[in-house]
Amino acid sequence: MKDDRTPSLFPPSPEAGSARHAPLAERMRPETLEEVVGQEKLLAPGSFLREAMERDEVPSMIFWGPPGVGKTTLARVMARQTRARFESLTAVLAGVKDVKQIVARARHDLQVGGRRTILFVDEIHRFNKAQQDAFLPHVEDGTIVLIGATTENPSFEVIAPLLSRCRVLVLEPLSEQDVLEILRRALADETRGLATLEVQAQEEALRLIALFSGGDARRALNALEAAVRLAAGSKAPGVRLAAAAVREALQKQTLLYDKAGEEHFNAISALHKSLRNSDADAALYWLARMLEAGEDPLYVARRMVRFASEDVGLADPAALGLAVDATRAVELLGVPEGKLALAQLAVYLAQAPKSNALYRAYAAAADSVRESRGEPVPLHLRNAPTPLMKELGYGRDYRYAHDEEDRVSAMDCLPSALAGRRFYHPGAEGFEGEVGRRLERWRRLRGKAGSGEDS
Secondary structure: OOOOOOOOOOOOOOOOHHHHHOOHHHHOOOOOHHHOOOOHHHHOOOOHHHHHHHOOOOOOEEEEOOOOOOHHHHHHHHHHHHOOEEEEEEOOOOOHHHHHHHHHHHHHHHHHOOOOEEEEEEOHHHOOHHHHHOOHHHHHOOOOEEEEEEOOOHHHHOOHHHHHOOEEEEOOOOOHHHHHHHHHHHHHOOOOOOHHHOEEEOHHHHHHHHHHHOOOHHHHHHHHHHHHHHHOOOOOOOEEEOHHHHHHHHOOOOOOOOOOOHHHHHHHHHHHHHHHOOOHHHHHHHHHHHHHOOOOHHHHHHHHHHHHHHHHHHHOOHHHHHHHHHHHHHHHHOOOOHHHHHHHHHHHHHHOOOOOHHHHHHHHHHHHHHHOOOOOOOHHHOOOOOHHHHHOOOOOOOOOHHHOOOOOOOOOOOOHHHOOOOOOOOOOOOHHHHHHHHHHHHHHHHHHHHHOOOO
């Protein structure tokens, strides 16, 4: 007799309704503290968070970490552990009106039954300042315990008054072993997972998913579900999950990179510091990490032009020209062709001798400008295009260097209050050593001209 039954990715669940058909990542969400995988530092015995839950004294907190590491899960487990009522909002859809309704229910529960309310706000960084202000009085008087979740640095995205009333806890990406444990649990779980499909998963396939996930449990479980769905077309008993099916399901790895968020700044910082440390391999990695994730190549090029002056400077004057040329190449070619010009530039800047003497010199000159009283330009350095200006002494005593014996005069070119100041102190690396020798020679010749010595 023909068996036309097809394997179901949604095994029977004791819960009725839509939960039965929820995505695997939602079904496998931990319900108790013991089921939580990863975040050992936060959940270790004696840790602040575990003790706060055990004493039922959870304060308002901000969970800061990348996607899929357990921010929402911890908030829900915390509510169960502390017997608090759990309310949740997502800042993408909610507004101040929703907050007021939840606060009203929380106040009633607290006054009538003494039960606290944990309000979990996902993506709290998406609330504007006025919306975040709405939480302040209710966090202050204890009406709600606010648990905010954000993938962005709360120092920049959460208003200071609210941040001062919350404890910030940093959640780390899950390790590869953590993700593998989560995947194996999903394959073995008969109630919420995929055990009824009798999935025979190759170790290579699971490790490929773990690598793809980048420490994100939700992404890993979604990938596992997609791969199993693809492999379940066979009518043979059980589902064989091979690496090939995983690769087909994944198609292309999605890099963790937010062009408008903190990862954008973290990655460009890593590139800059790798170049500064003369590490060409690391520089190429961070360059590729940004470009393959869709970063604007001209933004990267502009930062490398800046590096050529800030960190290489006159130690290798050709660096700035090459950086500008690479930027022009990107403008002409676009991507992907322009990526190679940036790779060439990255390796060149990494191997170039380094000097930040120009950076320090300009900073010192700028400090002097800010701290001085706006010294007037010396009269002998001013042009005198009118008779009145000549009468007032403009241009008087100016000495034309080309008419001097050594092509230099003893004339002071700084304001009198700053005479003798030196802002630029050349380094000895690369060509800058020669620059320093030349400048020192000119100083000696100016001194000789001022003393009236013969050449």
